[in-house]
Amino acid sequence: MSFSNIMDSNSYTGGSAGRHGDGIIEARERMLGPAYRLFYRNPVHLVRGEGSHLFDADGTRYLDAYNNVASVGHCHPHVVDAVMRQMTSINTHTRYLHDGIVDYSGRLLATLGPEIDQVMYACTGSEANDLALRVASAHTGASGVIVTTEAYHGNTHAVTAISPSNGGAAVLGPHVRTVPPPDPRSAGSTADTFADHVRRAADDLQRAGFGVSCLVVDTIFSSDGIFADPDVLVPAVAAARAVGAVFIADEVQPGFGRTGEAMWGFDRHGVRPDIVTMGKPMGNGLPVSAIAARPDVLERFATTQPYFNTFGGSPVSMAAAAAVLDVIESEDLPAQVIGIGARLREGITRIAADHPAVGDIRGAGLYIGVEIVTADAAPDRGRARAIVEAMRDAHVLISVCGEHGNVLKIRPPLVFSDSDVDWFCTALDSALATTLATAG
Amino acid sequence: MSFSNIMDSNSYTGGSAGRHGDGIIEARERMLGPAYRLFYRNPVHLVRGEGSHLFDADGTRYLDAYNNVASVGHCHPHVVDAVMRQMTSINTHTRYLHDGIVDYSGRLLATLGPEIDQVMYACTGSEANDLALRVASAHTGASGVIVTTEAYHGNTHAVTAISPSNGGAAVLGPHVRTVPPPDPRSAGSTADTFADHVRRAADDLQRAGFGVSCLVVDTIFSSDGIFADPDVLVPAVAAARAVGAVFIADEVQPGFGRTGEAMWGFDRHGVRPDIVTMGKPMGNGLPVSAIAARPDVLERFATTQPYFNTFGGSPVSMAAAAAVLDVIESEDLPAQVIGIGARLREGITRIAADHPAVGDIRGAGLYIGVEIVTADAAPDRGRARAIVEAMRDAHVLISVCGEHGNVLKIRPPLVFSDSDVDWFCTALDSALATTLATAG
Numbered sequence: 001m002s003f004s005n006i007m008d009s010n011s012y013t014g015g016s017a018g019r020h021g022d023g024i025i026e027a028r029e030r031m032l033g034p035a036y037r038l039f040y041r042n043p044v045h046l047v048r049g050e051g052s053h054l055f056d057a058d059g060t061r062y063l064d065a066y067n068n069v070a071s072v073g074h075c076h077p078h079v080v081d082a083v084m085r086q087m088t089s090i091n092t093h094t095r096y097l098h099d100g101i102v103d104y105s106g107r108l109l110a111t112l113g114p115e116i117d118q119v120m121y122a123c124t125g126s127e128a129n130d131l132a133l134r135v136a137s138a139h140t141g142a143s144g145v146i147v148t149t150e151a152y153h154g155n156t157h158a159v160t161a162i163s164p165s166n167g168g169a170a171v172l173g174p175h176v177r178t179v180p181p182p183d184p185r186s187a188g189s190t191a192d193t194f195a196d197h198v199r200r201a202a203d204d205l206q207r208a209g210f211g212v213s214c215l216v217v218d219t220i221f222s223s224d225g226i227f228a229d230p231d232v233l234v235p236a237v238a239a240a241r242a243v244g245a246v247f248i249a250d251e252v253q254p255g256f257g258r259t260g261e262a263m264w265g266f267d268r269h270g271v272r273p274d275i276v277t278m279g280k281p282m283g284n285g286l287p288v289s290a291i292a293a294r295p296d297v298l299e300r301f302a303t304t305q306p307y308f309n310t311f312g313g314s315p316v317s318m319a320a321a322a323a324v325l326d327v328i329e330s331e332d333l334p335a336q337v338i339g340i341g342a343r344l345r346e347g348i349t350r351i352a353a354d355h356p357a358v359g360d361i362r363g364a365g366l367y368i369g370v371e372i373v374t375a376d377a378a379p380d381r382g383r384a385r386a387i388v389e390a391m392r393d394a395h396v397l398i399s400v401c402g403e404h405g406n407v408l409k410i411r412p413p414l415v416f417s418d419s420d421v422d423w424f425c426t427a428l429d430s431a432l433a434t435t436l437a438t439a440g
Numbered sequence: 441m442s443f444s445n446i447m448d449s450n451s452y453t454g455g456s457a458g459r460h461g462d463g464i465i466e467a468r469e470r471m472l473g474p475a476y477r478l479f480y481r482n483p484v485h486l487v488r489g490e491g492s493h494l495f496d497a498d499g500t501r502y503l504d505a506y507n508n509v510a511s512v513g514h515c516h517p518h519v520v521d522a523v524m525r526q527m528t529s530i531n532t533h534t535r536y537l538h539d540g541i542v543d544y545s546g547r548l549l550a551t552l553g554p555e556i557d558q559v560m561y562a563c564t565g566s567e568a569n570d571l572a573l574r575v576a577s578a579h580t581g582a583s584g585v586i587v588t589t590e591a592y593h594g595n596t597h598a599v600t601a602i603s604p605s606n607g608g609a610a611v612l613g614p615h616v617r618t619v620p621p622p623d624p625r626s627a628g629s630t631a632d633t634f635a636d637h638v639r640r641a642a643d644d645l646q647r648a649g650f651g652v653s654c655l656v657v658d659t660i661f662s663s664d665g666i667f668a669d670p671d672v673l674v675p676a677v678a679a680a681r682a683v684g685a686v687f688i689a690d691e692v693q694p695g696f697g698r699t700g701e702a703m704w705g706f707d708r709h710g711v712r713p714d715i716v717t718m719g720k721p722m723g724n725g726l727p728v729s730a731i732a733a734r735p736d737v738l739e740r741f742a743t744t745q746p747y748f749n750t751f752g753g754s755p756v757s758m759a760a761a762a763a764v765l766d767v768i769e770s771e772d773l774p775a776q777v778i779g780i781g782a783r784l785r786e787g788i789t790r791i792a793a794d795h796p797a798v799g800d801i802r803g804a805g806l807y808i809g810v811e812i813v814t815a816d817a818a819p820d821r822g823r824a825r826a827i828v829e830a831m832r833d834a835h836v837l838i839s840v841c842g843e844h845g846n847v848l849k850i851r852p853p854l855v856f857s858d859s860d861v862d863w864f865c866t867a868l869d870s871a872l873a874t875t876l877a878t879a880g
Contacts, residue, residue, distance in 0.1 A: 024537055024539065024542055025537070027542045027545075027546070028537075028541070028542060030557075030558075031542065031545040031546065031549060031557070031558060031559060032534075032541070032545065032558065032559065032560065032753075033558040033559075033560065033733075033735060033738050033739070033742045034738075034739065034742040034743045035560060035738075035741070035742035035743075035745070035746075035747045036534055036560070037535065037748075038535055038536070038537065039535045039536065043536065043537050044536050044537065045536065045537035045538070046530055046532060046536050046537075046538070047529065047530055047538075048529050048530050049529070049530040049531070049532070054530070054532070067532065067533075069532075069533070069750060069751075070531070070532070074530065074531070074532075075527065075528055075529065075530065075531070079527075080524070080527045080528055083523070083527060084520070084524050084527075087515065087519075087520045087523060087524075087725075088515055088520055089487065089488050089489070089515065090486055090487055090488050090489040090494070090514065090515065091489070091510070091514070091515070091725040092486060092489070092494070092507065092509075092510070092514075092725075093507075093509070094472075094476055095477065095478055095479045096478070096479065096483065096484050096485065096486050097464055097465070097468075097478065097483050097484065097485035097486075098485070098486070098487075099464065101468070101472070102464055102467045102468060102471065105467075105471040105472065106467070106471065109471060117470075117471070118470075118471060118472065118473040119471060119472065119473075120472065120473065120475060120476070122564075123563040123564050123567075123727040123751070124562075124563050124564070124567065124749065124750065124751060125750070126567065126749075127563075127564065127566065127567065127595075127596065130596045130597050131595075133597065134597055134600075155567075155571075155747055155748065155749060156567065156570045156596045156597065156598060157570050157573060157574055157596065157597065157598035158596060158597035158598060160574075160745075166745070166746050167745065167746065171745070279750075280750060285527075285531040285532075285751070285754065285756065286726070286727075286751075286756070287563040287726075287727040287751040287757075293473075295473060298473050298474075298475075299473070299474065301475070302473045302474040302475035303474045303475075305475070305600075305606070305607065305611070306475075306606050306607065307475045307595055308477075308595065309564065309566075309595060310509060310564065310565070310719075310720060311509075311563070311564060311725070311726075311727035313472075314725065316725065316726070317727075
């Protein structure tokens with residue numbers, strides 16, 4: 001257990017963090033309170049973004065290798081234009097008819113494949129996962145939830161209770177069981193081992209009287225440390241269904257082409273979810289999220305529980321989301337992601353040959369995890385943090401994740417270019433050269 | 441108990457609802473599922489908005505006397521411009537420094553008066569109330585919550601459990617007790633009676649072992665039926681504090697000048713909340729919400745629980761919110777709301793003289809409730825619904841609320857004009873003349 005995912009191990013309240021003499025850090029601390037954290041010892045103060053680059057007030061250019069929200073690129077003009085056009089015409093809610101939600105829903109559902117035929121909209125991934133839990137519970141009549149060891153599924157009361165990365169056992173609800181993610185470095189078949197864990201967790205939930213409502217998986221295991229091997233979910237999903245539970249694919253991070261090979265993370269695993277949740281990149285920065293589901297799974301909740309989300313599915317939200325789909329299609333981003341992701345991993349792999357501190361390198365598309373280890377191959381959280389800081393000083397933005405906070409989290413906008421890869425690799429090489437092993 | 445607030449008594453799935461031969465209603469039903477409801481037997485299909493007016497594809501003009509989200513007016517150019525400027529420069533998150541959140545927080549907190557000195561941002565009123573419950577629980581160490589009989593505080597798992605208007609006892613958590621709102625038509629002092637109910641609910645929560653975490657009140661009692669008398673909260677808040685609970689003012693509906701007399705609903709009651717939640721009109725249609733709190737109340741949660749909201753407090757959200765404050769100030773909306781709200785109530789009162797179906801007329805500023813009653817003064821839900829439909833046919837949009845679904849909910853954008861008042865009153869007069877009393 002660690003706070004590493006949510007705190008990203010490189011966050012600070014920032015009180016004495018340096019050169020921002022204009023008082024902005026002090027003002028944040030005073031007015032936003034202690035829950036607000038900044039990345040980096042020397043926080044970045046950004047004023048402009050374009051594609052995969054960000055700029056501070058001095059005009060210094062940063063390479064964004066971290067932000068998956070502005071997935072089609074910061075300030076993409078097509079998204080900006082679409083939002084503007086909609087904002088100047090109308091923005092109401094789903095109790096009035098509007099073409100935007102109907103047109104978008106058709107396009108979105110077409111990407112999700114057969115059976116997942118209905119969609120409901122919210123504003124954040126947290127709201128989507130919160131709603132998915134309620135849908136699953138109404139359908140199954142059970143309340144037990146199975147998640148992975150370092151899962152993060154959001155910040156509402158209900159999803160915090162299924163997010164051990166928020167603070168481990170202290171935050172988990174009594175109705176929640178955790179299972180280790182399918183780490184390919186474990187012995188045996190990862191898929192079968194994962195399924196065994198799910199089966200044991202299900203047994204335990206049934207013994208405890210909660211029943212099993214759902215297995216919830218981020219299909220690239222983001223906060224667990226990025227485990228990207230395909231096809232590891234089939235037997236676990238079958239095990240969950242065998243006890244009447246549904247499978248919720250949390251696509252907030254892997255979705256919308258991030259993995260290159262597919263629009264959705266679950267596609268890579270050859271499984272069909274019962275419920276899919278999505279968010280972050282959906283509106284390229286506007287708060288747009290959704291759950292999609294099999295109609296028979298959605299039915300019980302949707303016919304017995306009133307649910308209305310004031311901003312969910314609004315004309316402006318749908319305009320942003322449709323523009324994101326336009327760009328994914330018109331710029332052929334999945335193909336771009338495969339190519340550039342491969343180049344980036346090759347570059348990292350080449351660098352690793354000179355730096356034994358680099359352990360496992362893994363990922364899919366533009367979601368890459370790089371383990372930082374000590375000489376005896378133990379997780380080196382301290383050095384991972386130092387690398388993140390050194391790269392920030394070279395104006396390259398990344399973060400860390402994983403149970404031990406030692407996995408570099410590399411997750412740039414999908415419009416990352418060849419020259420971005422070169423810049424990234426130069427900075428990583430230098431950061432590895434200038435940082436030292438720590439006690440981990 | 442009723443579904444009236446969330447369902448607004450005038451909602452339909454819309455399956456056979458009429459003239460929309462383009463299949464949009466069928467497409468909604470098929471793709472959005474049964475949770476999605478439309479207003480009106482003959483739903484409106486709107487394509488443009490301006491100020492307090494909306495337009496359908498045929499160019500027919502509608503008077504918006506319902507939507508409190510587009511509070512400074514549909515498509516207000518200052519808000520649109522501010523969002524555009526920000527969207528074309530940068531939109532990231534609160535882990536990087538940005539001036540927008542600091543500037544806005546200073547302005548927002550200045551409106552909230554002393555002691556309420558810290559603010560945290562989310563995207564929806566539901567998220568804000570969900571967070572407020574967690575903050576209150578961390579501070580008090582208790583879990584019991586006291587709400588009003590027909591309260592609506594949102595749609596997450598946790599806030600649905602404190603929202604009896606979502607379905608009464610069936611949705612309420614075991615840790616929740618309801619108290620009747622301070623209805624001035626009840627006998628005795630409404631403030632003292634309300635406090636007595638709160639005291640009894642607190643006793644019951646303590647006996648049941650939950651303790652008392654908070655009293656949560658929408659300070660204009662929106663879904664309870666709009667009870668706008670000032671100064672009814674002081675003894676109830678004192679009673680809650682006497683048992684260690686905090687007072688959460690849910691300002692999602694009354695906030696941001698809606699009541700005219702004050703920026704916040706709680707100001708009208710002469711009480712200081714421990715936590716304030718806000719949303720809907722905050723970004724004039726963009727998903728922006730917040731909780732503000734006394735730092736000592738926020739501290740325990742904020743120092744022990746990681747909380748990060750990806751879109752909350754983003755540069756674009758803050759730009760929209762700041763533009764809304766600009767308009768409230770530059771157009772002197774609170775003063776405008778007092779004047780036009782008084783004219784609207786006078787007009788309704790004049791009409792009521794000819795229509796015995798109008799019972800109590802109440803409200804503050806531009807939040808007005810009009811009871812529709814039978815000849816023997818019983819709630820007439822059926823006629824209230826018929827009036828809403830008749831007004832829709834006259835292109836005036838309102839809805840209903842209250843325990844019996846018989847209170848016309850009149851809550852237009854704050855830029856309602858004199859001629860809007862005339863249009864509204866003509867339509868109401870006509871709707872009262874053409875509808876008949878029902879069995880209620």
